Every structure is written in structure tokens, then in C-alpha cells.
Amino acid sequence: MAEDRKPNRLLNESSPYLLQHAHNPVDWYPWGEEALQKARQEDKPILVSIGYAACHWCHVMEHQSFEKEEIAAVMNAHFVCIKVDREERPDVDAVYMDAVHAMGLQGGWPLNVFLNSEAKPFYGGTYFPPKQWVGLLQNIAEAYQKDREKLDKSAEQFVEHLNRSELEKYGLGQSNFHVREDDFKLMGYNFSTRFDRKLGGLGQAPKFPMPTNYLFLLRYHHHTSDQTALNQVNLTLREMAYGGIYDQIGGGFARYSVDAEWLVPHFEKMLYDNGQLVTLYAEAYQATRETLYHEVVYETIRFVERELMSPEGGFYSSLDADSEGEEGKFYTFTKDELHEILGSEEPLFSKYYHATAAGNFEHGRNILHRRTSDEEFARAHELEVEVLQDMVQNWKNKLMEVRAKRIRPGLDDKILTSWNALMLKGLADAYYVFGNDHFLDLALRNANFLLQNLKRGEKLYHNYKQGKATIDGFLEDYAYLIRAFTRLYEVTFDEQWLQQAKQLTDYTLEHFFDEGEGLFFFTDQSSEKLIARKKEIIDNVTPASNSVMATNLHFLGLYFDEDRYISLSNEMLAKVKDLLVKEPSHLSNWATLYFHKLTPTAEVAISGKEAARMRDELSAFYIPNMILLGTSNGQSKLALLEDKVALDGKTTIYVCYNKTCQLPVHNAAAALEQLQGMQQKTKFPPL
Structure with a gap:
């Protein structure tokens, strides 16, 4: 058995993915100075192998190659071998994934990249069968000895590419901020050209849920009344909920389907998918009152609580696709x-x-x-x-x-701030829509866990396990948590959450923001320096950290009357606008921000003893371009709540736009009438 072998250095790591490889005969190192220094001292090439615990093909390559003594001997003889959990180190993964793409190769996991002794990449790939892997190892080892100068030159060119500006890479530049109905209409049209109008989703197989796409389309329909957008949302959400990608028995979604019909998933279940899909299905229920969406939200939350929640209140990262050596065996039946x-x-x-x-x-x-x-x-x-x-x-x-x-799939029990924040927001959204107190209890428990264990002073940490948080927070940790805390304020009117969001925002502006380019780096300026410091602007299965920060700045600028925040948000959106209009499905969270700026965001302030009940009455309606604030006792540090008091002893709602308020009203129906009257809609013809 593998456990009978002498362990390597990964035995001391907390990542379940690294621990899976702790008894390989490969002399694995974790990413860090020890391995990099060994490569420099011995002038050896480095093999960086990147994956994650729920990755099926990562397991296959381990069993076929990394567990084999004869293959490990080749790796150990010629390379310094480093194992990386991409979920713990998304910064390392992003740099070397970009390098593989620059080589003209298809990316994916496992990701295997060969570096020179200065950690600069010269070749890479994904999964390799054993025979091909050994041949590649031998060829690279020989080339490193005989053609070192050529490999080093190639590596320098890749590093030069890696350090190119993201704006330069996508042909974007400085532009003046403006939003236009015509551009919004064009986004909707360009989006629609990719619709699979028969089976839902975009394009062909494989199909990923991509929640930000459908959150945008819900808003597009809200603004335009274009039925095509709503039809595509409903088709996609129904097909996913009916498909094998959804666990019909236990609730929760797998990562993606390998086919176009949403039938055959890779069975791993990721926290980040399920958190975002709770938000999406809750919001879609609010907009449509489709009972299927209600069922999906409740079952998914039950799954997450049952199988991914730690006793301390944090959420674990994922469940493996495999059990008993077979993919999907836990979930399928003869x-x-x-x-x-x-x-x-x-x-x-x-x-x-x-x-x-x-x-x-x-x-x-x-x-x-x-x-x-x-x-x-x-x-x-x-x-x-x-x-x-x-x-x-x-x-x-x-x-x-x-x-x-049954024998359960493996659990990746590390706790990540960014993914927890996505789940936290999902719970807050579900509570807002459905009013289920248990959802709020779970959200508050998780929020307090994150504050107690993953925040030290002003700083966040990315990972937590067994009482330890060891990796500096990345921009995604700050961005997602700021958004979650802002939402938590809206559903509780507890101002500590909004103040936490503002403090974290100010930290990111000081430690992540690039004044020269007007965007945020992915890594803290005080964190480990890699061969490139990347920025993330393309929305993917999770939204790009820069698009979330631009959104955070928009909303917090309104809450705190901070013109600088609003201005920065506008400038960030302006930089990506040209690409956004052409490729909205790849920048759909930016597209949602564009929606928020197309018409003024409503500021709805509720003051009085019945503030929570009035908020709950408003939650029955889909009003996606709104911030909520309130106080039950008239006490608040927020400028937006100054002078907004309960009139005549009755709970009072103030609907405001651009610092101008409508007449105060005393019930949700009257406030809704003001909201609908002020948010003028431009009716576009169908796509």
C-alpha cells in the first residue's frame, strides 16, 4: 500500500490534495523557498504539478505515474518536483496556466509545467499517459543539459509575456466613462448569439453552470422586458435542475456536465458552484415564482449544511468525484x-x-x-x-x-475565505427571498467564523484548517467577502457588516490597487513575489476579482457617500467596456455592473420599529438595482440615514436616487410604486 512507503515532505501540509501525494515515491516539495533554492543550488529544472483534491484526471495521473517507483525515479533524478494545490495557491496556478496558454497549449488540470532553476517556464501540458510522460521527462532532462541556452531564452520570452498588462493583452486602453442604452442592447444581442435554445446554457459540451451569465440575463430582461433573455434563463435553470448535473436525491450541483444535455457530470461538488447557484436560483425565484427554483435552493442549502459545513461554522471546499475507485459510484444506481x-x-x-x-x-x-x-x-x-x-x-x-x-467520496476539508464568502452571500440572498430564519442563522454563523479565524487585524487569510490560517489573502478573498458582508448588512441592518466591508475595501485600495493602470492586482503587495504579478479581469465560473471590486466600489460609494469609490468603479468599467460589448458572456459580472450604472441605483432607507418587516415585504418583488439600509431605533452612523426618521411614529420608507428623495411613505406598496415609476425602462425589440 502507498501508506507503507516512506512519506515525502507533503506529509506536513494541510491541503488534502497535497496529502494525497504524501506517500508517492516522488520526492515532492510543496511550493516554497526550500524547493526553489534547491533548484538554484543544484541548477536543476523544476517540475511544477498543479491540481486539486476533487480532480478526477489528477487522480488518474497520480495512480498511473506518480505512484510508480520507476517513473518516480526518473522524476527524482532529473527534477526538483513541486506539488501545488491550485485552490490554496490560485496565484501560482494563474501564472503557470497563462504560461501554458502562451505556449499555444490547451490548459487544464492536472497542469504540469517545466521551469528552469529561476522558476521561469519553458514547457508544459496537462494529463500525460505513463509512457508519454516518461518520454517527455527524459527528453526535457536531455534538452536541459544540451540546449540550456535555448530553453532559458524561451523561458525569458514567456516571462515577458506573463508580465504584459491584461489591458494590453486584450487590446483595451483608457477611455472616458459613459453608459449607453445602445451598447447595453448590443451586449444582449451578442450574448444571445451563443444561446443553446434547445438545451439551455451556452454553446456545446462540456457545459458549466456559469451563474454570473444568468444573473446578468435576469437584469437584462428586467430592464428591457425582452422575453428571449428570460426564456433562456428559465430553460437553462430548468434543464440543469432536471439534469444529472444536479444531485436529484441529495441536492447540490456537480461542477459541470461532459455533454450538452446536462446529463453526465464530472461528479465533484464544489462549494463555489453551490454558493453561487443558491444566489442564482433564489433570485430567479424572486423574478418568476417558479416553484422548482424554491426546491433547488432549499435542497442545495441542506446539502451544503449536511456535507460541507464544519462544526465551527466554516464550509469545506469540495467532495471528490470518485469513490471506491469509480467516478460517480456514490450517486448512481443499477x-x-x-x-x-x-x-x-x-x-x-x-x-x-x-x-x-x-x-x-x-x-x-x-x-x-x-x-x-x-x-x-x-x-x-x-x-x-x-x-x-x-x-x-x-x-x-x-x-x-x-x-x-456507502463509502463516501473524499472530502476536501480545507476552508477557503473566497469560496465561503460566495456561500455566505448565497445564504443571505436565500434568506432575503424566502425569509427562512435558518438560512440567516447559517449565514451569521459563517460570517462570525470568518471574522474570528480568517481575519487578523485589517488583513484576510486565504485558507484555514485545524486552527491554522497560513496563506495571505488574495483579491478574490477580499472582493467576495466585501460583497457578502454588504449583502449581510442589507438583510440584517446590522452596521458592523457594512463597516467591515468598508475597512476591507480600504485595505485593498492600499495593498492591491495599481494606480498606474487603475485595476487591482490579484496579490497583496506584501505577499510572496512570483515571476509575474497578475490581474484578473475575465469573468469565469467565478466572477473576476476586479469585476467584483468594481461592483463593491459602486455600492459602497453609495452607502458611504464616497465619490472616490464611485469614480474608481466608473474608471474600471470604462477600461473593459470595448471588450464587454463584444464578449459579454466572458465579462458577464462586468455587464451586470453596467446594468447598475445604466439607470440610477435606488437607495431605499427604512426607519422605524417595523424596518425589518417592511424590508421583508419589499423582498417579495424583484428589484435588482437597489441598495437597502435601515434602522429600527433611529441610531445609525450612515450619512444616508441622517434625517431619515420615522414620521408620526410610523415606520417610514424613503426612496432616493442621486441624493434626491421621493416623498416618504409608510408601506411597501407605495415604495414599490415609486421604485417602478423612477426606474424608467427602455423597451427594446426582441433579440
């Missing part, structure tokens, strides 16, 4: 297994979830999925909807009991 569990109800269950004797996955197993609504299924099988739904819940309970006895 027809015989289903019959044994469900007895006479199995045929109806199998029709509902499309399970067959042949199966739709490996080894005759079934990925459970739906194709119709409960109403349609009940009608087709002459059942009352309520009776069907009771049966479905009973089926889920029985299958969960069976799954509880």
Missing part, C-alpha cells in the same frame, strides 16, 4: 439496486428518473434525471400532484439511507 430499495414502486420511480436496465452510465449504472415537471408527470400517470410529490420525497429518503451506508 436497476436491480433500485428494485431492491423501492420494491413495487420502482417502475414508477424509474419512469420519473429515467432509470433503465442497461443504465446510462458506466457498469450499467443510472444517473438519475428528470425531463418533465411534476404536474406533467402526474397528469400522464393519473396521479394527484401532491400524492406524486409525497412519493418522490419518500423515494429520496430511502435512497439517502442507502447512500449513507
Whole structure:
């Protein structure tokens, strides 16, 4: 067994991914000065191998190559070998992923990059089969001895590329800030050209959820009343919720589907996906009142609480795709297994979830999925909807009991600030929409955990495990947590959360902001210096940290009447606008910020004993371009709440735009009328 081998240096690490490799015969080092210094002293090339604990192909390459003595011997003889958990060190991953792309190669994980002794890259790739891997190792070792000058020259060119400005790379530059209806319309049109109008999502396989895309499309529809955008949101959210990418029995989403139908996932479940998807489905429910979205939010939160929440209140990072050496075994069932569990109800269950004797996955197993609504299924099988739904819940309970006895997928139990912040915001959003006090309790517990364990003084840390936080926070940690704390203020009116958000914002401006380019670096100026200091502007499965910071500056500028914040936000958006209009699906969080600036953001202040109830009444309506603030006792340090008092002893709502307020009102319906009247909508023709 691997554990019988002498451990390498990774045994002292906290990352589950690094610990998975701690008994490899490869002489792995963690990323750090010890390994880099060894390479310089011995003038050896460096192999940096990057992955994460829930990565299926990372496991495959480990089993096929890194666990093999003969392959490890080649690696140890010719290279200083470094293992990196990309989730712990997204800065290292970003630098060397960019390098591989610059080499004209396809990126992905595992990411294997070869560096010279100065940590400068000259070659790389992703997964390699064993024979090909050994051949590559031998060729590179030989080239490093015979053609060192050529490799070093190539490495210098890659480093030069890595240090190019992101704005220069995408052909962007300084431009004056302005937002226009025509550009917004063009964003919507350009977005629509990528719609898969049959199966939802964008383009073909593989398909990722990409929550920021649909949050933008919800706002696009809100502003334009364009039904095409809302249809695409509803199609996508329904197909994902019906598909195998969604755990039909236990709730929660897998990372992506390998096909265009959302059927066959890579079964790993990531915290960052589920946090964002709670936000998306909650907001979509608020806009549409679709009961399916309600079900998805509740089941996903139950999954996260049950399987990813630590006793201390933090959220773990992910669940592996594999168990018992097979991908998806924990989540899938054969027809015989289903019959044994469900007895006479199995045929109806199998029709509902499309399970067959042949199966739709490996080894005759079934990925459970739906194709119709409960109403349609009940009608087709002459059942009352309520009776069907009771049966479905009973089926889920029985299958969960069976799954509880199975060998579970591996848990990545490190806690990351940025991903926790996404989940924290999801919980706050779910509480705002559904009013479920348990969601707020979970959110507050998590927020206090983060403050107690991942914030020291003014500074954040990125990771936490077993009482230790060891890695300096990245911009994503600050950006996502600022956004989550701002939202937490809106659903509690507890000003400590808004003050925390402002303090963190001011820290980022001092330690991350590049005055010359007007954007934020990904790393703190006091953190470890890599061969390049990157900026993140493209929105991906998670939104780019710069787009989130620009959004934070917009909202906090309103809350604190900070013109500098607003100005910086405008300038950041102006820099990416040209690319945003052309490629909105790659900058969809920026597109959402554009929406917020297209019409004035409403400032809704509630003062009086019934402030929380009035906020809850407003939450029944989808008002995406609004900040909420309030006080139940008339005490506040916020300038926006000055002079906004409860009139005649009644709780009072003030609806304001651009520092100008409407007449105060005493009920949510009147405030809603003011909001709808002031936010003038430009009606665009359908896409």
C-alpha cells in the first residue's frame, strides 16, 4: 500500500490534495523557498504539478505515474518536483496556466509545467499517459543539459509575456466613462448569439453552470422586458435542475456536465458552484415564482449544511468525484439496486428518473434525471400532484439511507475565505427571498467564523484548517467577502457588516490597487513575489476579482457617500467596456455592473420599529438595482440615514436616487410604486 512507503515532505501540509501525494515515491516539495533554492543550488529544472483534491484526471495521473517507483525515479533524478494545490495557491496556478496558454497549449488540470532553476517556464501540458510522460521527462532532462541556452531564452520570452498588462493583452486602453442604452442592447444581442435554445446554457459540451451569465440575463430582461433573455434563463435553470448535473436525491450541483444535455457530470461538488447557484436560483425565484427554483435552493442549502459545513461554522471546499475507485459510484444506481430499495414502486420511480436496465452510465449504472415537471408527470400517470410529490420525497429518503451506508467520496476539508464568502452571500440572498430564519442563522454563523479565524487585524487569510490560517489573502478573498458582508448588512441592518466591508475595501485600495493602470492586482503587495504579478479581469465560473471590486466600489460609494469609490468603479468599467460589448458572456459580472450604472441605483432607507418587516415585504418583488439600509431605533452612523426618521411614529420608507428623495411613505406598496415609476425602462425589440 502507498501508506507503507516512506512519506515525502507533503506529509506536513494541510491541503488534502497535497496529502494525497504524501506517500508517492516522488520526492515532492510543496511550493516554497526550500524547493526553489534547491533548484538554484543544484541548477536543476523544476517540475511544477498543479491540481486539486476533487480532480478526477489528477487522480488518474497520480495512480498511473506518480505512484510508480520507476517513473518516480526518473522524476527524482532529473527534477526538483513541486506539488501545488491550485485552490490554496490560485496565484501560482494563474501564472503557470497563462504560461501554458502562451505556449499555444490547451490548459487544464492536472497542469504540469517545466521551469528552469529561476522558476521561469519553458514547457508544459496537462494529463500525460505513463509512457508519454516518461518520454517527455527524459527528453526535457536531455534538452536541459544540451540546449540550456535555448530553453532559458524561451523561458525569458514567456516571462515577458506573463508580465504584459491584461489591458494590453486584450487590446483595451483608457477611455472616458459613459453608459449607453445602445451598447447595453448590443451586449444582449451578442450574448444571445451563443444561446443553446434547445438545451439551455451556452454553446456545446462540456457545459458549466456559469451563474454570473444568468444573473446578468435576469437584469437584462428586467430592464428591457425582452422575453428571449428570460426564456433562456428559465430553460437553462430548468434543464440543469432536471439534469444529472444536479444531485436529484441529495441536492447540490456537480461542477459541470461532459455533454450538452446536462446529463453526465464530472461528479465533484464544489462549494463555489453551490454558493453561487443558491444566489442564482433564489433570485430567479424572486423574478418568476417558479416553484422548482424554491426546491433547488432549499435542497442545495441542506446539502451544503449536511456535507460541507464544519462544526465551527466554516464550509469545506469540495467532495471528490470518485469513490471506491469509480467516478460517480456514490450517486448512481443499477436497476436491480433500485428494485431492491423501492420494491413495487420502482417502475414508477424509474419512469420519473429515467432509470433503465442497461443504465446510462458506466457498469450499467443510472444517473438519475428528470425531463418533465411534476404536474406533467402526474397528469400522464393519473396521479394527484401532491400524492406524486409525497412519493418522490419518500423515494429520496430511502435512497439517502442507502447512500449513507456507502463509502463516501473524499472530502476536501480545507476552508477557503473566497469560496465561503460566495456561500455566505448565497445564504443571505436565500434568506432575503424566502425569509427562512435558518438560512440567516447559517449565514451569521459563517460570517462570525470568518471574522474570528480568517481575519487578523485589517488583513484576510486565504485558507484555514485545524486552527491554522497560513496563506495571505488574495483579491478574490477580499472582493467576495466585501460583497457578502454588504449583502449581510442589507438583510440584517446590522452596521458592523457594512463597516467591515468598508475597512476591507480600504485595505485593498492600499495593498492591491495599481494606480498606474487603475485595476487591482490579484496579490497583496506584501505577499510572496512570483515571476509575474497578475490581474484578473475575465469573468469565469467565478466572477473576476476586479469585476467584483468594481461592483463593491459602486455600492459602497453609495452607502458611504464616497465619490472616490464611485469614480474608481466608473474608471474600471470604462477600461473593459470595448471588450464587454463584444464578449459579454466572458465579462458577464462586468455587464451586470453596467446594468447598475445604466439607470440610477435606488437607495431605499427604512426607519422605524417595523424596518425589518417592511424590508421583508419589499423582498417579495424583484428589484435588482437597489441598495437597502435601515434602522429600527433611529441610531445609525450612515450619512444616508441622517434625517431619515420615522414620521408620526410610523415606520417610514424613503426612496432616493442621486441624493434626491421621493416623498416618504409608510408601506411597501407605495415604495414599490415609486421604485417602478423612477426606474424608467427602455423597451427594446426582441433579440
